[in-house]
Amino acid sequence: MAAPTWVAVPDDSPFGVHNLPYGVFTTADRPQERRIGVAIGDHVLDAGAAARAAGAGTAGPEAGLLTAPTLNPLLTAGRSAWTAVRSLITAWLTDEAHRAAVEPHLLPRDSVTLHLAFDVADYVDFYASEHHATNVGRIFRPDGEPLPPNWKHLPIGYHGRSGTIVVSGTPVVRPNGQRRGAGLSAPSFGPCERLDFEAELGFVVGGPTAQGEPVPLAEAEEHVFGVCLLNDWSARDIQAWETVPLGPFLGKSFATSVSPWIVPLDALSAARVDPPPHDVGIQPYLDDRDTGTPPRGLDIAVEVRLRGEVVSRPPFSTMYWTYAQMLTHMTVNGASLRAGDLFASGTVSGPKREQRGALIELTWNGEEPLVLADGTKRTFLEDGDELVISATAPGPDGTRIGFGEVAGRVVAGPVLV
Template sequence: MRPDSPLAVPSDALFGVHNLPYGVFSTAAEPGRRRLGVAYGEHILDAGAAARATGASAELTALLDAPSLNPLLAAGRPVWTRVRAALTAWLTADEHRAAVEPRMVPRADATSHLPFDVADYVDFYASEHHAATVGRIFRPGSDPLPPNWKHLPIGYHGRAGTVVVSGTPVVRPCGQRKTPADPAPGYGPTRRLDIEAELGFVVGAPSPQGSRVALADADEHVFGVCLVNDWSARDIQSWEYVPLGPFLGKSFATSVSPWVVPLDALAAARVEPPARDTEPLPYLDDRGARPPYGLDIALEVRLNGHLVSRPPFAAMYWTYAQMLAHLTVNGASLRPGDLFASGTVSGPEPRTRGALIELTWNGERPLELPDGTRRGFLEDGDEVTITATAPGPAGTRIGLGEVSGRVRPAH
């Protein structure tokens, strides 16, 4: 293979053959035409064009020629496995090189779009370290965790319509605010704009209303993962959340990475979840599960280019299988394109915390950035970028790409 071929990708590349994440892209030549693509090295395989050029079946070609991931999501795990095998063959076998090479588009020349149409969005609160730190900030001297926290994965329903792809600017939201010192609430732009570094799980195969998804069936429904930044207006949130929880402080924007990494690509990242000191109810009992449902994914958070945190997903108390089991235990249905996120990923050390509210102790201890600036919460013009990698086979690593967003002033 020619060294300059777009198919000449090292086996240890973050977007190499062990990864093959899916996304949706367009080009300057056809800006209105959205295509399903697979990231490979520094290029994107135009999946539909490759299917036609290699003489793939009509079923497979129709799935890959769609303008979003949703038809493939709905097809289910046996089809996901066949499609992944076909993509691997197209990108690596000499017999397909002549057909596939012309269907590779430089990533630098492509525009990324939301990779799937979000059906429903649920956000969890699955990190014990995050929940306990926030509890210590707001309830000093009391038990930092609410009494239900270790018995069920706490979550809330978000707003699917404001999930946006990485790179979309985030307008500072306005709303009601009231501090304990204020005699009455006021209205205006949030003064405490925050981020939450999270992992998102993309649902493929649906489930009927009135049924439940068991832990052992989670992998039949979860297609893959993406990075999530759950932007949060802490002052709006703190005034509104009693008694029903997050609302306008969360619903203005949630950013996701443009690439969805298939769950199959994370086989080498499976780890045991942390030891638990509370016995879960049977429907949440994942002890002895093989493979385990913990994931060794290393996140990094950068503020204006400066590394401020390295949150470890392996430290999360609740796993994605437990989140999905709890999400559906009341009979709630799943739809292709459902997105559920982990909540803030945080570790035990100060520089492993995934939100500014923790990193700065609610703004009381501002971050000192290398350029001499200080941040308690985000200012207009700030840009936040979250990246992540995970173990791949034979000591390699795979990449989850990045999710980034820049803050714009309130309208």
């Protein structure tokens, strides 16, 4: 059972003491000073200040990792430090002996400005939902097999652009690019006409590795620090023209939004479930059944709101490939990990129409417009549209773990000729 906390936390708060997600914030009186914070109820704990206030007798050397302006030093420190720091913060917020020292460093959550919590090193996006991949395959290959022949043998992914990963709330500028209309032999150039979202989870990596040293499945938890929400904005018309033969490029690289809160993997023990079974043989290095670890599937309920209206509720528990399989495949060729690496799950979609995690599926590539409550229709996103993704997962003793939100509003971009 989760320890009680002396902090006044609403009973239904998704940020209870069993969660304790990490973020980076500033305050109006110190706008240039970025500080690591931990969400608890309706407050943010200034973790560095709390570490200093707790004193040398209660805060070991791990607490010094909390005084940095980003999470990267903590990510570099590895699993043992992550466990120790989480234990320290839990003690500060549950033991009355620490209350007098720590309580002054609790700030109202609505009084702080949240920032990107870590400096992103490399970014990889996967394609791990069988339902999403099958739907997209049926849209573009209606007379053929929906899944490519390699899909069930390995987690398909591509390398994205880390420099355009932005925190929730950052406007998303409609990109320019080449696109070829149906029936036309030559492309045109201009603003994207088929802008889409993709509801995903992101996995934040720490515990760097040396080049040439793959990470086996059994060691995945040594390198996955936590989970965030992610929106892989997609220019479908630009993407369709450029993808063959080398895959996504400008159709994806203009913006990727992430939530400001990183939920520690340790907070998700009650959310672990068995992933869907594999119905074809896979290589032993990807066989996740007998690694002696808890299940790597995650029971995370995602919700997508367009212009304030819920349009989809994708279940992450249906994802065919697990975070451990993604990480292992990402490194099996010897590619090294760096603190701050981020890999994404790919669009989360379920078997039902209302569980599809992108407009390309919800509207069947624009053929079946989405009708909103006010009567307006959407095939793809229009300027001014705001897209908000949130998620929760089971916590201990019937509680819920919250991930916060990742939000972005589409704005018109420059028109190039």
